Amino acid sequence: MPRFFRHVLMRLRRDRLDDELRDEMALHVELRAAELVERGMSPDEARAAALRRFGNTTLLREESRTMWGFGAVETWVQDARYALRTMGRTRALTGVVVVSLAIGIGANAAIFSVANGVVFRKLPVPSPDELVLLSWVSSTKTLPGGLWGSLRSSDAGGYQSTSFTYSAYEAFRQRTDLFTDLVAFKGLFGRANVIVDGDAELASAQVVSGNYYRGLGVAPALGRVISNDDDRPDSDAVAVLSYGYWQRRFGGRAGVVGTTIDVNGVPATVIGVAPRGFTGTLDAGRAPEITMALAQLPRILPDAGRLTAHNRWWVDMLGRLAPGVTRAQVDSALAPVFAGVVRELPKGEPDTMRLLARSGARGLTTARTEVADRLAIMAMVAGLVLLIACTNVANLLMSRATARRREMAVRAAIGAGRGRLVRQLLTESVMLAGLGAVGGVALARWLAGALLAAMDLDQAGAARLDWPVLGFTVALSVTCGLVFGLLPALRGTRSNVTGSLKDGTPGSMGGRARSRLAAGLMVTQMALAVLLSVGAGLLLRTVANLGRVQVGFDPANLLVFDIDPTHTGYEGDRLRDLYSRLLDHLRALPGVLSASLSDLGLIAGSVSITEVTVPGFEGTIDLGFGPPSRQPAAFVQTVDPSFFETVRLPLRLGRVLSPADAAGTPLVVVINEAMARAYFPGRNPIGERFKVGTGSDAAEVTIVGVAADMPFDSLRRVVPPGFFQSYLQQQDLSGVTIEVRTATPPLDLAPAVRAAVREIEPRLPIDGMRTETQQIAESCREERVYATLATALGVVGVLLAAIGIYGLLAYQVAQRTQELGLRMALGATRGAVARLVLAQSLRLAAAGAVLGLLASLASTRVLAGILFGLMATDPATIAGAIGLLLAVALAAGCLPARRAARVDPLVALRTE
Amino acid sequence: MGRVKRSARTELLPGTLDMLILKSLTRGVMHGYGIAQHIQQMSDEVLQVEEGSLYPALQRMQLQGWIESEWGHSANNRRARFYRLTRAGRKQLGLAESGFERVLGAIVRVMRPQSEP
Structure with a gap:
C-alpha cells in the first residue's frame, strides 16, 4: 500500500489510533510496574519508577500524532483552532484589535485599489x-x-x-x-x-x-x-x-x-x-x-x-x-x-x-499624474494609521503575553518546544490580522468608491477588488500579523518554566525591559495620534471655514439644472427664443416664484474671464486665477435680466438689467462691488463706460448698477472684480444653467420642471438637476471627503492611543502591586499613589505630544493646497490636538490610577 | 535511584533503535513491552531503550510499511497490540545490518588499530 494512502487511512482513524496508543502505553507502564513489584518495590514506588522510565507520555503521543497527520498542515489547523478559542475568551480585546486593523488595512487597500485601477493599470490591449x-x-x-x-x-x-x-x-x-x-x-x-x-x-x-x-x-x-x-x-x-x-x-x-x-x-x-x-x-x-x-x-x-x-x-x-x-x-x-x-x-x-x-x-496620463500625487499623500496617512494599529496590537498582545506567561510555562513544561509556542502565538496574530483584512476589504470597497467620487473620477473600470488588490491586502495583513506578533511571541515564550509556575512574579521576563519597549511604542503611538489629529483638525476647520463663506445670494429654495440646446440644433434667434419661452413656461408653474438663466453655474467651478479697458485705469488687477494677464481683466457672467431677483443678489447702486436692454439697444452691465473698488475707486461708477475685449472686437458698455459681491466659481477665491451682462444683448450661449426660485422644497418641483422642459422641446436633455445648496456642498466635496476620512482616521488613532496607554498602565499597576502596597504601608496616601500612576501616563503623553508637534510642523505642509482660511501650522489646531491627547491620556490613566489607590497594603505585602 | 541507574546506561547510537526493533521482531510476534524487554535482556541490560520513544518509532515504522500490527491478548490475558515484521521490514533490516556492520567495523579499526594483523 503506498505511503500516501497509509497516511490518509491513519488520518481518518486518528481518534481511534490515539486511544489505542494510550492503551498501549498504559499497558507498558503497568507491566513494567508489575515487574518492579516482583523485584521487591512497593506498588506506589514501582508505578512512579515505571512512569519515569517511560518518559513524557503527552509529548510522545503528540509526536505520533504528528506522524499520522500531514505534519505542518495538521499543527496549523490545531493552532488555528486554539487561536479561535483564545479569541473567543477575550472578545473585547479581539474586537479592538480586529476593528483597528480593519480600518488600517481597509484604508490602505482602498488607496491601493484606486491607484491600481487609475494609476498603475495598463491598457487592456495586446502588448x-x-x-x-x-x-x-x-x-x-x-x-x-x-x-x-x-x-x-x-x-x-x-x-x-x-x-x-x-x-x-x-x-x-x-x-x-x-x-x-x-x-x-x-x-x-x-x-x-x-x-x-x-x-x-x-x-x-x-x-x-x-x-x-x-x-x-x-x-x-x-x-x-x-x-x-x-x-x-x-x-x-x-x-x-x-x-x-x-x-x-x-x-x-x-x-x-x-x-x-x-x-x-x-x-x-x-x-x-x-x-x-x-x-x-x-x-x-x-x-x-x-x-x-x-x-x-x-x-x-x-x-x-x-x-x-x-x-x-x-x-x-x-x-x-x-x-x-x-x-x-x-x-x-x-x-x-x-x-x-x-x-x-x-x-x-x-x-x-x-x-x-x-x-x-496607460493611455493619456495627465490626470493620472495628479491623482498619483494625491494618492501618495493619502497613502502616507493611511500608512500612519496602520502603523499605529500595529504598534497598538503589539502592545496589547505583549500585555496578554504577560498574562499568559503561566499558560506558556505549563505548555513548555509538558513538552512544547519554544518554536512551537512562537508558532502558536504567530498563528494567533496572523489570524487576527486575517480577520482585520476581511473587515478591511469590506471597508475598502466603500472607501474606494468615496475616494473616486471625491477625486471626480468615473467609477467605471477603476478600483475593482481584483487579484492585485486582494493580493496586496493579504500580503499587507500577513506582514502586519508577523510584525506585530513576532516581538510579543518571542518575549512571551522566553520564560523560565519553574519560576513562572511557582508564582505569578515576572520570572526572567524582564519587567523593566518590557516596560521600556512598551513605553517607546506608546510614545510613538501618541506622536502619530497627535499628527493625525492635527491633520483632521486642519481639514475640519477648512470645511467649517468654507461653510462660513458669505455667498452674497440666497441659495436656499433654488433649483438648478443645465441644458445645451445648441447640440439639438438651436442657434441665433431661435436659441434666444427657446430660452425665453422656456423661462416663461417655468415661471408659470405653480410653486415657482421666478426663473432665470446664466451661462455659468453658480459656484460650479467654471469661470469666464474677459479683458477690459477702463478709461483712466492703469496697471493690472490680480484675479487670483491663472497666470497674471498683461491686460486688466474681470470675471463675467451672462444672465437673464431676472437673475438678480431669482438668486436674490442684493443691488447696491443703480438698477438691475431689464428686458428692455435687448439686442440693438446700448450695451449695459451691472458690476460687482469688487469691480467698483478695483477699477472705479472713490467714485460712483453708475453711468461710467468701459470696453469689453481687446482690439477691434472690443465693445463699449455702460454701467447701470452695482450688485453685492458673490463668488463666481468657488468659495475659495476672494470675490474678484466681475460684471453681469444680459444674454439678450450677447452672441449665442451654448449651454446654460437654469435657476428656478421655488416657494416649497426645490426637489419637489423637479418632476414638474422636467415635464415643462419636455413640453417646450422634447429632444432637449436635462443635466444635473440639483438644488443650489447641493451645488455649493458639491463644490467642497473634495475637502469634505478628505476631512471625513482624516477625522475617521484621527478618531481611530486617538482611540487606539487611549487603549494603548490604558493597557500599559494597567499592566504596570499589576506589576507594581507590591511596591505600591509597600509605599502605602510606609505612609503614602491613596491620592499620592493615584497621582503616581497619572503622572506616568502624562509623562508618556507629553513625550508623544512633543514628538507629534515636531512631526506636524514638518509634515502638514503637504495639506497646504487644500486648506482654506488657515495655515498648515495653525497654532490653535495644533494646541487643540495636543490638549485632546493629554486629556485622553489622563482619562485613560484614571482607571489604573483608581486600581492603584485601592491596593490593600496588607494583601499586597502578604503575597511577597 | 533512577539517576544512578541512568548513568550506567549506554545511549543508543542514533538510528539504531529501528534496527533493534526489527531484529527483535525476527523472533516472532511481540508487543511493545516485549520488544523493550527483549532488547534489554539480550544486551545484558546494557542497552536500555528509553521506553516511551519506542512507541513513536513503532508508529513510524508502520507508516514505512516495515511492520504490521494487530490487537490480541497477552500471556496474562490483557488486550495488547502485537507487531509483526513484513517483507519490506526484512529487507530494511538487511540493509540496516550491513550498514551497521560497516560502521561498526570502521569504529573498531579506529579504536583499536594495534589489533590489526
Missing part, C-alpha cells in the same frame, strides 16, 4: 508596452493660441501637453518605419446629446482615427469597429458603443447593431460594441460611451473651429512601435518633422516646443 504616447515639452511660458486639450507645467519651466495639430499627425503618420500604426483620438469633454428612440440623454464621447481599433488590437464584442473606410469626410456617420453604455442604455440587445441614433443632430448608424473592460485611451476615469470617426468631428461639434488649422492643437496620438524601434529613436527621428510643424506656426506662437515620446501603456 501595451509597445505603445508610445507622443507629447511635447516647451521651455517658455508661452501658450499656443489654439490649444484645445491638456496642459501641465513642465520641469523645464514651460508647458507640456499631448495635444498636437492635425498637420503634425499627418506628418508623423507617414513614418511607417517607426510605427506599425499611429492612431489619433480626441475626447469630447463637452459631452454629446444622444437621442435614442426620441429619448434625449447626454453621453460622453470621443472621435478616433480609422486605424484606432486595428492599431491598438481591440476586437469588437459585437458587430464591427471603426475602420479607415469610416474615417473619410464623405463617409456615413457610424458609432461604436462602449460595453457599459450598451448594457445600460440598450439593455445589452444584440439588435442594436444597424439601428440609427442621433448624436448632436447627426444621424449615426451603430456598427458595434467595444469589448468589456476596454474603456478607451483617454485619461483617468474618462471612459467614452460613444466612439465616432475623427472625420465626423466637424459635423458633431460645428463650433470646434477649423481643426486642420496649423495653430490648432487638439489631437492626441498613440503609436505602436515597429519591431526593434525604441522611444529614443522615435524622439530623434520625429524631431526634424516636428520642427517643420513648429516652423509653420504663425508669429507669436511658442517656438521652444520639443517632441517627447512617452510610454503609452
Whole structure:
C-alpha cells in the first residue's frame, strides 16, 4: 500500500489510533510496574519508577500524532483552532484589535485599489508596452493660441501637453518605419446629446482615427469597429458603443447593431460594441460611451473651429512601435518633422516646443499624474494609521503575553518546544490580522468608491477588488500579523518554566525591559495620534471655514439644472427664443416664484474671464486665477435680466438689467462691488463706460448698477472684480444653467420642471438637476471627503492611543502591586499613589505630544493646497490636538490610577 | 535511584533503535513491552531503550510499511497490540545490518588499530 494512502487511512482513524496508543502505553507502564513489584518495590514506588522510565507520555503521543497527520498542515489547523478559542475568551480585546486593523488595512487597500485601477493599470490591449504616447515639452511660458486639450507645467519651466495639430499627425503618420500604426483620438469633454428612440440623454464621447481599433488590437464584442473606410469626410456617420453604455442604455440587445441614433443632430448608424473592460485611451476615469470617426468631428461639434488649422492643437496620438524601434529613436527621428510643424506656426506662437515620446501603456496620463500625487499623500496617512494599529496590537498582545506567561510555562513544561509556542502565538496574530483584512476589504470597497467620487473620477473600470488588490491586502495583513506578533511571541515564550509556575512574579521576563519597549511604542503611538489629529483638525476647520463663506445670494429654495440646446440644433434667434419661452413656461408653474438663466453655474467651478479697458485705469488687477494677464481683466457672467431677483443678489447702486436692454439697444452691465473698488475707486461708477475685449472686437458698455459681491466659481477665491451682462444683448450661449426660485422644497418641483422642459422641446436633455445648496456642498466635496476620512482616521488613532496607554498602565499597576502596597504601608496616601500612576501616563503623553508637534510642523505642509482660511501650522489646531491627547491620556490613566489607590497594603505585602 | 541507574546506561547510537526493533521482531510476534524487554535482556541490560520513544518509532515504522500490527491478548490475558515484521521490514533490516556492520567495523579499526594483523 503506498505511503500516501497509509497516511490518509491513519488520518481518518486518528481518534481511534490515539486511544489505542494510550492503551498501549498504559499497558507498558503497568507491566513494567508489575515487574518492579516482583523485584521487591512497593506498588506506589514501582508505578512512579515505571512512569519515569517511560518518559513524557503527552509529548510522545503528540509526536505520533504528528506522524499520522500531514505534519505542518495538521499543527496549523490545531493552532488555528486554539487561536479561535483564545479569541473567543477575550472578545473585547479581539474586537479592538480586529476593528483597528480593519480600518488600517481597509484604508490602505482602498488607496491601493484606486491607484491600481487609475494609476498603475495598463491598457487592456495586446502588448501595451509597445505603445508610445507622443507629447511635447516647451521651455517658455508661452501658450499656443489654439490649444484645445491638456496642459501641465513642465520641469523645464514651460508647458507640456499631448495635444498636437492635425498637420503634425499627418506628418508623423507617414513614418511607417517607426510605427506599425499611429492612431489619433480626441475626447469630447463637452459631452454629446444622444437621442435614442426620441429619448434625449447626454453621453460622453470621443472621435478616433480609422486605424484606432486595428492599431491598438481591440476586437469588437459585437458587430464591427471603426475602420479607415469610416474615417473619410464623405463617409456615413457610424458609432461604436462602449460595453457599459450598451448594457445600460440598450439593455445589452444584440439588435442594436444597424439601428440609427442621433448624436448632436447627426444621424449615426451603430456598427458595434467595444469589448468589456476596454474603456478607451483617454485619461483617468474618462471612459467614452460613444466612439465616432475623427472625420465626423466637424459635423458633431460645428463650433470646434477649423481643426486642420496649423495653430490648432487638439489631437492626441498613440503609436505602436515597429519591431526593434525604441522611444529614443522615435524622439530623434520625429524631431526634424516636428520642427517643420513648429516652423509653420504663425508669429507669436511658442517656438521652444520639443517632441517627447512617452510610454503609452496607460493611455493619456495627465490626470493620472495628479491623482498619483494625491494618492501618495493619502497613502502616507493611511500608512500612519496602520502603523499605529500595529504598534497598538503589539502592545496589547505583549500585555496578554504577560498574562499568559503561566499558560506558556505549563505548555513548555509538558513538552512544547519554544518554536512551537512562537508558532502558536504567530498563528494567533496572523489570524487576527486575517480577520482585520476581511473587515478591511469590506471597508475598502466603500472607501474606494468615496475616494473616486471625491477625486471626480468615473467609477467605471477603476478600483475593482481584483487579484492585485486582494493580493496586496493579504500580503499587507500577513506582514502586519508577523510584525506585530513576532516581538510579543518571542518575549512571551522566553520564560523560565519553574519560576513562572511557582508564582505569578515576572520570572526572567524582564519587567523593566518590557516596560521600556512598551513605553517607546506608546510614545510613538501618541506622536502619530497627535499628527493625525492635527491633520483632521486642519481639514475640519477648512470645511467649517468654507461653510462660513458669505455667498452674497440666497441659495436656499433654488433649483438648478443645465441644458445645451445648441447640440439639438438651436442657434441665433431661435436659441434666444427657446430660452425665453422656456423661462416663461417655468415661471408659470405653480410653486415657482421666478426663473432665470446664466451661462455659468453658480459656484460650479467654471469661470469666464474677459479683458477690459477702463478709461483712466492703469496697471493690472490680480484675479487670483491663472497666470497674471498683461491686460486688466474681470470675471463675467451672462444672465437673464431676472437673475438678480431669482438668486436674490442684493443691488447696491443703480438698477438691475431689464428686458428692455435687448439686442440693438446700448450695451449695459451691472458690476460687482469688487469691480467698483478695483477699477472705479472713490467714485460712483453708475453711468461710467468701459470696453469689453481687446482690439477691434472690443465693445463699449455702460454701467447701470452695482450688485453685492458673490463668488463666481468657488468659495475659495476672494470675490474678484466681475460684471453681469444680459444674454439678450450677447452672441449665442451654448449651454446654460437654469435657476428656478421655488416657494416649497426645490426637489419637489423637479418632476414638474422636467415635464415643462419636455413640453417646450422634447429632444432637449436635462443635466444635473440639483438644488443650489447641493451645488455649493458639491463644490467642497473634495475637502469634505478628505476631512471625513482624516477625522475617521484621527478618531481611530486617538482611540487606539487611549487603549494603548490604558493597557500599559494597567499592566504596570499589576506589576507594581507590591511596591505600591509597600509605599502605602510606609505612609503614602491613596491620592499620592493615584497621582503616581497619572503622572506616568502624562509623562508618556507629553513625550508623544512633543514628538507629534515636531512631526506636524514638518509634515502638514503637504495639506497646504487644500486648506482654506488657515495655515498648515495653525497654532490653535495644533494646541487643540495636543490638549485632546493629554486629556485622553489622563482619562485613560484614571482607571489604573483608581486600581492603584485601592491596593490593600496588607494583601499586597502578604503575597511577597 | 533512577539517576544512578541512568548513568550506567549506554545511549543508543542514533538510528539504531529501528534496527533493534526489527531484529527483535525476527523472533516472532511481540508487543511493545516485549520488544523493550527483549532488547534489554539480550544486551545484558546494557542497552536500555528509553521506553516511551519506542512507541513513536513503532508508529513510524508502520507508516514505512516495515511492520504490521494487530490487537490480541497477552500471556496474562490483557488486550495488547502485537507487531509483526513484513517483507519490506526484512529487507530494511538487511540493509540496516550491513550498514551497521560497516560502521561498526570502521569504529573498531579506529579504536583499536594495534589489533590489526
